Amino acid sequence: MQAAIAEQGLSGWLLYDFHGSNPVARGVLGFQALDPPPKTTRRWFYWVPAAGEPVKLVHRLEPHALDHLPGRTSVYLTWEELERDLNGLVGAAKRIAMEVSPRARLPYVSRVDGGTLELVRAAGVEVVTSADLAQRFEGTLDAEARVIHRTTGTLLHGIMGGAFDWAREGARRGTPRTEMEVQRWILERFDEAELHASDPPTVALNEHSADAHFSNTPALDRPIRAGDFLLIDAWAKRKGPGTVYADYTQVAFLGGPAPDAHRAAFDAVREARDKAIAYVREELRSGSGSGRADGATASSTGRGTRSARKFTETASISTISRRATSAASSKGRWSRWSPACTSSPSACGPK
Numbered sequence: 001m002q003a004a005i006a007e008q009g010l011s012g013w014l015l016y017d018f019h020g021s022n023p024v025a026r027g028v029l030g031f032q033a034l035d036p037p038p039k040t041t042r043r044w045f046y047w048v049p050a051a052g053e054p055v056k057l058v059h060r061l062e063p064h065a066l067d068h069l070p071g072r073t074s075v076y077l078t079w080e081e082l083e084r085d086l087n088g089l090v091g092a093a094k095r096i097a098m099e100v101s102p103r104a105r106l107p108y109v110s111r112v113d114g115g116t117l118e119l120v121r122a123a124g125v126e127v128v129t130s131a132d133l134a135q136r137f138e139g140t141l142d143a144e145a146r147v148i149h150r151t152t153g154t155l156l157h158g159i160m161g162g163a164f165d166w167a168r169e170g171a172r173r174g175t176p177r178t179e180m181e182v183q184r185w186i187l188e189r190f191d192e193a194e195l196h197a198s199d200p201p202t203v204a205l206n207e208h209s210a211d212a213h214f215s216n217t218p219a220l221d222r223p224i225r226a227g228d229f230l231l232i233d234a235w236a237k238r239k240g241p242g243t244v245y246a247d248y249t250q251v252a253f254l255g256g257p258a259p260d261a262h263r264a265a266f267d268a269v270r271e272a273r274d275k276a277i278a279y280v281r282e283e284l285r286s287g288s289g290s291g292r293a294d295g296a297t298a299s300s301t302g303r304g305t306r307s308a309r310k311f312t313e314t315a316s317i318s319t320i321s322r323r324a325t326s327a328a329s330s331k332g333r334w335s336r337w338s339p340a341c342t343s344s345p346s347a348c349g350p351k
Helices: 002-007 023-028 079-090 114-121 131-138 143-173 179-192 206-210 260-286
Strands: 012-017 044-049 055-059 072-076 095-098 126-129 202-205 228-238 246-254
Touching (some): 002 044, 002 131, 012 079, 044 079, 055 079, 079 114, 095 114, 143 179, 143 246, 179 202, 206 228
Parallel strands (some): 012 095, 055 072, 095 126
Antiparallel strands (some): 202 228, 228 246
16 A cells, blocks of 8 residues: 555555545445444544554544554544644645545545545645545455456346346237336345345336436336337345445347337447447556556445446347347357356356
C-alpha cells in the first residue's frame, strides 16, 4: 500500500470512518474479515504514510478498534484532542488521499463528510481522491476470487438459459408462464445450486424492460407469449464468506426472426461493449492506463455495485441456442440448466 501511495506522488492515505459511514475504508482495512468486527461508534483515523510507520487515531472508549492493523496507536477523548492529534498526524504532509470525489462525480468514493474534510484541510494539506488507490486495494479480485466468480457465472448463465427455455415452452404450447412464475423458477434453481441473491431477479416483458428498476409485483404480472420481448436481469453468488457476485442481463425475442429494431439496438450495445473492451486492452498494453494488466476485474457486492461486465443476448423462438457474448468466449454456445450444474459446474460450461 505504501508503494502505491508513493507511486502516486502522495504523502500518505488517511482512512476515516464514523459509524460505518465509509465502507471503502472499512473494506480496504479488512473489517469484513473480522469475526466479530469491532464495535466502532466513535470516529477513527488510520494514517498510512508513503514511508514510515502507520498511525491509528482512536477514541478512548474504543482503543482497540484498529488492533488488527499495524502501527502505533494514538488515543483521544475530547474534540480538542482529536483536532490536535489529527493536525500532528498529517500536518507535515503536503498531499494526501481520502475518500472524496471532486464534484461528487464518483459517489461510491465520496464518503468523507464536508466537516471532516474541512478539519483535515485546516492542517494545511491538499486532499485528493483515493479512487485509484481504493480500486487497486478494494475493487479487484485475486486469483481465487476470479475462479469463484467464473464458476458462479457459469451456473448463473445456465440457469438463465433454462429460464428462457421454460418461458419459450409455455409460449409455444399456448399455456404462457408469467413474469413472476419465471422469477420463482429462477429462485428455485438458485436454491438447488446453493446460490444466494440479495434481491430476486428481474423478469421484464415488453415495456417493463424499459424500466431500469422494474420490480416484479402481482399487480404488474404479465403472461409471456410468442412475439414478446423478454429481459432477465439476475445476480447471485455462492453461499458462504468471500464469495463474488455474477450479474448478467440477457434478452430474447420469443417469436420468429427478431425485428430489425431489436437487432439494431442489440448490435449497438454489443459493438459499444466490444470497443470499450478493446480500448481498455490497448490502454493496458501501452501502459498508459491506470488499471492492472494481470487480469483482475472489478468486484461486485450486490445490486448497488454491479459487475463491470454485462452480458446481453438476443434469441428467437426458433433459434433459442443463443450466443454467449462474453469477450472470453464470444463464439461459444452454452448448455441449458440441468441438475448436473449443481454438482459439476463444468456441466454448464461452453460447448
